[in-house]
Amino acid sequence: MSPREQGTLRPEVSDKDHSLGAADAPVTLVEYGDYECPFCARAHPIVTAVRALRGDGLRFVFRNFPLTQIHPHALHAAEATESVAASAGESAYWAMHDTIFEHQRDSRDALDDEHLVAYAAACGADPLQVARDLATNVFEADVRADFMSGVRSGVNATPTFFINGARFEGSWADPTEFALALTEAAAGVTPR
Numbered sequence: 001m002s003p004r005e006q007g008t009l010r011p012e013v014s015d016k017d018h019s020l021g022a023a024d025a026p027v028t029l030v031e032y033g034d035y036e037c038p039f040c041a042r043a044h045p046i047v048t049a050v051r052a053l054r055g056d057g058l059r060f061v062f063r064n065f066p067l068t069q070i071h072p073h074a075l076h077a078a079e080a081t082e083s084v085a086a087s088a089g090e091s092a093y094w095a096m097h098d099t100i101f102e103h104q105r106d107s108r109d110a111l112d113d114e115h116l117v118a119y120a121a122a123c124g125a126d127p128l129q130v131a132r133d134l135a136t137n138v139f140e141a142d143v144r145a146d147f148m149s150g151v152r153s154g155v156n157a158t159p160t161f162f163i164n165g166a167r168f169e170g171s172w173a174d175p176t177e178f179a180l181a182l183t184e185a186a187a188g189v190t191p192r
Contacts, residue, residue, distance in 0.1 A: 007167035010152040013061050018085065018093055020051065021059035026186045030061040030162040032150045035078060035100045036071035036111055037158045043172050044101040050179060057186055062097060064146040065158050073111035075143060077104075080116040080130055082139035088125040095123040166190050 013019065013028055031047065033040040051060055064081075066074035077100050085093035099119045103110040113134050121127035133139060150160070154167065161168040163185045170177045 007154060007169075009162040009165040009167075011149055012165060013059075017061045017063065018081075018090065018097075019059050019061045020094060022056060023059060025059040026057055027054065027182050028059045028061065028164055029182065030063060032063050032065040032146075032153070032155045032158060032160045032162075034065055034067050034071055034074045034158040035081075036074040036104060037067065038104075040159045041101050041104045043159045044098075046172060046175055046178065048098075049175065050182060053179060054182060054186075058182065063150060064143045065150045065155055065160070066143060066147065067158060075140070076113055076134050077111050077116060078143040078146075079134055079137065079139040080120055082142050083130045083133035084120050084123055084125040086133075086139070087129050088120075088123065092124045096120060096125070099123060164190075 009030055013030060015023075017030075029047070029050070031040075031043070033043070047060065051058055064078040066078050068075050081093055081096045081100065084096040096119060099122065100111065100116075103115065103119065109115070113131070116134065117127045117131045120130040153160075153162065159172065161172055163181055168178075168181055170181055172178050
């Protein structure tokens with residue numbers, strides 16, 4: 001695979017993805033993230049602010065990329081979000097997504113199964129169902145599918161962002177640079 005191909009999102013965003021915003025928004029921002037990654041936790045409020053700034057002009061998609069060798073709770077955290085989505089819907093999924101990142105900053109123990117089940121209940125999901133799903137890894141294949149799409153897209157760290165299908169090589173930690181890349185994408189300029 002050429003370097004150019006590695007900077008391309010594979011597969012493209014579809015209705016199978018968890019997304020916020022209109023499907024026909026001029027800019028689609030995809031994040032490959034790990035719920036236990038401290039850098040993803042730092043990026044979360046930046047992405048939230050960018051989403052608010054761009055409004056209806058941005059669709060945001062989150063794909064799971066758990067780095068299980070260094071983050072032992074990442075896989076179950078991702079599976080828990082998928083379980084919440086299956087049992088309580090997309091709005092509950094996004095509430096769980098936000099809750100995990102908010103609590104991840106507190107301590108790594110905040111992402112053990114007991115806490116994940118409690119967060120799921122607070123987001124409107126059936127806690128017993130989420131506990132069963134985690135115990136039997138019902139959603140592991142879905143999480144692995146996201147992970148493999150990241151591998152095909154050249155992702156090797158989290159968070160990794162794609163803007164309109166092209167990998168963003170700038171600094172997500174610099175809100176001005178990040179916002180400028182999104183503005184350029186809205187104008188049809190390929191992200192750097």
